Amino acid sequence: MEIMISDLEMTYSNGKKALQDINLVLESPNLIGLLGPNGAGKTTLIKLLTMSLIQTKGEVFLRGKSIVEQEKILKSQLGYLPQVFGLYEDLTVYQFLEYMSVLKGIKKPRSEILEKINMTNLKTKSKKKIRTLSGGQKQRVGIAQALLGNPSLMIFDEPTVGLDPEERINFRNLFSKIAENKLVILSTHIVEDIQAVCNQLIVMDEGKIIFTGTPEELIYLAQGHVGIFYEHSKAEQHCEITSRVNTANGVICRGVAEILPEFMSEVEPTLEDAYMYLMSRKDRSDGF
Numbered sequence: 001m002e003i004m005i006s007d008l009e010m011t012y013s014n015g016k017k018a019l020q021d022i023n024l025v026l027e028s029p030n031l032i033g034l035l036g037p038n039g040a041g042k043t044t045l046i047k048l049l050t051m052s053l054i055q056t057k058g059e060v061f062l063r064g065k066s067i068v069e070q071e072k073i074l075k076s077q078l079g080y081l082p083q084v085f086g087l088y089e090d091l092t093v094y095q096f097l098e099y100m101s102v103l104k105g106i107k108k109p110r111s112e113i114l115e116k117i118n119m120t121n122l123k124t125k126s127k128k129k130i131r132t133l134s135g136g137q138k139q140r141v142g143i144a145q146a147l148l149g150n151p152s153l154m155i156f157d158e159p160t161v162g163l164d165p166e167e168r169i170n171f172r173n174l175f176s177k178i179a180e181n182k183l184v185i186l187s188t189h190i191v192e193d194i195q196a197v198c199n200q201l202i203v204m205d206e207g208k209i210i211f212t213g214t215p216e217e218l219i220y221l222a223q224g225h226v227g228i229f230y231e232h233s234k235a236e237q238h239c240e241i242t243s244r245v246n247t248a249n250g251v252i253c254r255g256v257a258e259i260l261p262e263f264m265s266e267v268e269p270t271l272e273d274a275y276m277y278l279m280s281r282k283d284r285s286d287g288f
């Protein structure tokens with residue numbers, strides 16, 4: 001699976017330019033994290049990739065051919081969990097997955113449905129009506145339906161919304177497992193979701209790609225720009241504080257800055273720090 005995105009641009013009918021200058025090559029096998037704050041353009045990009053929306057400029061190519069000419073092929077190879085996903089509330093989990101299997105043209109789907117129910121930890125819920133499930137359980141049903149048919153391209157838009165911390169960890173493991181032989185794109189605004197599982201990161205902000213590379217490359221960019229210090233009244237003038245931790249000796253702050261002030265002790269950046277540093281740099285004209 002290879003997707004090439006060339007000079008993609010999307011302007012909504014109200015004049016909002018949601019995407020501009022998007023150029024990317026996405027190849028399998030890979031688990032790609034699409035990261036960015038609310039409104040960055042992640043969902044718009046995903047909608048263009050899944051043909052739920054048509055771009056105003058540029059082109060998306062699937063194995064070298066425009067996706068516009070290959071809608072059927074794209075959809076037959078796609079597992080997609082949209083951000084807003086309508087479930088049939090009066091069906092049971094099993095019935096819903098059976099219905100989705102029919103839509104996907106899966107013949108004799110029973111064993112596959114049971115496998116996806118197991119993978120998403122829904123065994124005890126398979127006979128329950130969707131209406132009776134919690135938000136996180138419904139999200140798991142959404143993930144299960146995306147897995148049906150073993151598609152080679154999987155796109156999840158904010159898949160961990162509503163999941164509890166233990167479930168988030170389970171899903172991260174599941175995503176890295178399914179990405180072994182597929183192209184999986186995981187959109188999120190939570191760095192933790194993609195930390196340690198994604199091989200490639202695409203960071204977006206205000207409709208543009210501001211970083212693409214490995215998590216290690218992003219961390220490398222932040223080296224020398226992350227420090228800790230005991231809470232300090234004027235600190236915010238010198239750095240962007242990213243976290244505060246209470247200790248017996250006072251509050252230890254962690255922050256990012258272009259040049260670390262003397263009161264900060266440099267520490268090794270985490271991916272979260274690196275993301276915060278990237279975001280703090282976004283308005284600077286010199287860029288990276």
Ligand SMILES: Nc1ncnc2c1ncn2[C@@H]1O[C@H](COP(=O)(O)OP(=O)(O)OP(=O)(O)O)[C@@H](O)[C@H]1O
Pocket residue numbers: 012013014016017018036037038039040041042043044045083189
């Ligand atoms: N149908 C629409 N009409 C007009 N503007 C839109 C429409 N959909 C999205 N936008 C705008 O386009 C920009 C990008 O939105 P998008 O939903 O793609 O961002 P996002 O990164 O997915 O954000 P979130 O994490 O909040 O879902 C935002 O400014 C949003 O308000």
